[in-house]
Amino acid sequence: MINTVSSNIKNISTLEYKEKKFEYWGPTPDESRKLMVNKSHALKDKRMSLKEAVGKHIRDGINLGIGGFVNTRVPVAIIHEIIRHGARDLTLSFQSNSICPELLAGAMILDPDRVSIKRVELAWWGYEIIGIAPMVRYLATNGIIEMDDYTNYGMSVRFKAASMGIPFIPVRDHGGSDMELVNRGKMIECPFTGKNVYLLPACHPDVGIVHTTAADMYGNARIFGAYCTCPEIAMAANATIMTTEKVIPTESIRSYPNLTEIPFPVVDTVTEVQYGAHPGASYGYYWFDMDHIKMFRSICEDFRKTGNKDALKKYYDEYIFGCENHDDFLEKIGYKTLKKLKDMDGGQPIILT
Amino acid sequence: MSEYTPFEMIAYTGSRVLKDERIVFVGTGLPIIAAMHAQLTHAPNLYMIYEAGSLAPILEMGMPLSVGDTRAARKACYLKGLCGAFELTQRGCADYAFIGGAQVDMYGNICSTIEGHNYDKPGIRFPGSGGAGAMAANCEKTIAIMALEKRRFVKKLDFVTSIGFGDGAPDYREKAGVLGSGPYRVITNQALFGFDEATKRMMLLEVKPGRTPAEIQELVDFELIIPPDVKEMAEPTDEDLRLLRDVIDAEGYFLKRVIKK
Known part of the structure; x- marks a missing residue:
């Protein structure tokens, strides 16, 4: 018998909160296992357009696991397609992100019948050096979306637990902070050491979205630069939509199998999208587009301060609804900018052979 | 000696606190600058961990603008x-956590989640x-950078995001299941704080030349421990300022920011 204990937080903050009844905010471990078992595990060509991929897997009410980290390898092309497709009542799960949840939140503010976010399990939502994320500040401050807070390790290792096929994982953080009170983890007495240890529930998204450095047509993917939590998210999700900078031959994958960070059985769709993380960065290809992020952020900040949606609507009409696909978007960004961002990456070394 | 800004004083003090042959887990901005300064001066064998996943990078492409920057x-x-x-950290390989926050209390607990009391509608x-x-849980020592203001050095936090010494009980961190030894230094541009071993309370260690301990206490909402031997903070030399301004943050991304009132 496992004893639930408390780390004895004695009212050290002024926090008021409602006790949450435990539930998984997406597929349960058993549901997710069953789904994975019943999938075809064949090496088959999974390439398709993003429109097809999103049409096939994105639906209302799902838990959407978002890859990347802050401004790095963020799956922006997929997010644009999801906004064009529409998805209501979403649960978002990620560690730290900037433009992806902001884009979804902006779409919700413009038209909640097209895109809406119900709740978010996360560690952090912001732009780092560029500033706070105005949309989350607006939505969460006004209690419009429900938040469930973990650390960056907490969210990452919740995906990892799911990727390992285990229902929870013990960690040495969260305890003694107010996250222990508000999130869905639990403090127990370790059955072996007899000491307190915090448990986090696995996080299985219905759909994981990741952008990778290179992949073959089956979804075997390489990641250069920081992995962020992309391998874990892809492996945790019931379905994974992947964009990749470059589709490479399977022969290359088989030459250096150690370099495969995401294996084919967990990947459902593969789409080659160059600059698929823009305005985020993709190591070895391009640095992040600070000017574009600043421009979008300032439009969101103006909405937060004034309530006026005109500039926001104009941004979405121009860069998302005015585009059939990511190529159309990149054409609006322009060759000179893309060239500059490529130069700023400085040719970080990646292996594509 | 040249004039220096509050951010430069914080970065310089942060650098002084870091020892050589150690690993520092850095947050965006001043912590990265402090660690780079330490590497260029007294701690050539200090290494950084960035949470996106890199250990001991060589920052030859310039200062990373965020901890997820590909340059890191x-x-x-x-x-x-x-x-x-984070698993390297949990295992015991990260000596210093270098973090910031919106509020800190006398036991070094830090808030960066909400302002206001209601979690669901803050x-x-x-x-x-x-x-x-x-x-803050699992690096061995936690160093925090804060702006020295009464609304930030508070009696009670709105939310405990990063664990310090909790309520000050000697076994708080053990019961919380965390591994690191906890708060070590709190750095501001006007004072450097540590923590009293017995009571776990924040203690004034150094003040900026020209300031008195009483003036620092005025800017803090809880009672500080003020020992009789409070020292003066060292000030950055011309060479330190050259490193900070011309080598580390040459584009002025962090050091040239204007403090919002």
Whole structure:
């Protein structure tokens, strides 16, 4: 018998909160296992357009696991397609992100019948050096979306637990902070050491979205630069939509199998999208587009301060609804900018052979 | 001696606190600058961990603008993801956590989640823990950078995001299941604080030349421990300022920011 204990937080903050009844905010471990078992595990060509991929897997009410980290390898092309497709009542799960949840939140503010976010399990939502994320500040401050807070390790290792096929994982953080009170983890007495240890529930998204450095047509993917939590998210999700900078031959994958960070059985769709993380960065290809992020952020900040949606609507009409696909978007960004961002990456070394 | 700004004083003091042959888990901005300064001066064998996944990079492409910046991965010794970085920390390889926050209390607990009391509908929602909660739990020593203001050095936090010494009980951290030894230094541009071993309370260690301990206490909402031997903070030399301004943050991304009132 496992004893639930408390780390004895004695009212050290002024926090008021409602006790949450435990539930998984997406597929349960058993549901997710069953789904994975019943999938075809064949090496088959999974390439398709993003429109097809999103049409096939994105639906209302799902838990959407978002890859990347802050401004790095963020799956922006997929997010644009999801906004064009529409998805209501979403649960978002990620560690730290900037433009992806902001884009979804902006779409919700413009038209909640097209895109809406119900709740978010996360560690952090912001732009780092560029500033706070105005949309989350607006939505969460006004209690419009429900938040469930973990650390960056907490969210990452919740995906990892799911990727390992285990229902929870013990960690040495969260305890003694107010996250222990508000999130869905639990403090127990370790059955072996007899000491307190915090448990986090696995996080299985219905759909994981990741952008990778290179992949073959089956979804075997390489990641250069920081992995962020992309391998874990892809492996945790019931379905994974992947964009990749470059589709490479399977022969290359088989030459250096150690370099495969995401294996084919967990990947459902593969789409080659160059600059698929823009305005985020993709190591070895391009640095992040600070000017574009600043421009979008300032439009969101103006909405937060004034309530006026005109500039926001104009941004979405121009860069998302005015585009059939990511190529159309990149054409609006322009060759000179893309060239500059490529130069700023400085040719970080990646292996594509 | 040249004039220096508050940010430069914080970065310089942060650098002084870091020892050589150690690993520092850095947050965006001043912590990265402080660690780079330390590497260029007294701690050539100090290494950084970035939470996106890199250990001991060589920052030859310039200062990373965020902890997820691809430049932070440059020529690292080990490059994985968030799990890799935090598991090294949980294992005991990260000596210092270098974090910030909106509020700190006398036991070094830090808030970066909300302002206001109601979690579901706060006064202001901040970005959240990010890596800070995990760093404060499991790096061996926690160093915090804060602006020295009464509304930030508070009696009671709105939310405990990053664990310090909790309520000051000697076994608080053990019961919380965390591994690191906890708060070590709090750095501001006007004072450097440590923590009293017996009571776990914040203690004034150094003040900026020209300031008195009483003046510092005025800027703090809880009672500080003020020992009789409070020292003067060392000030950056011309060479330190040259490194900070011309070498480390040459574009002035962090050091040239204007402090919002």
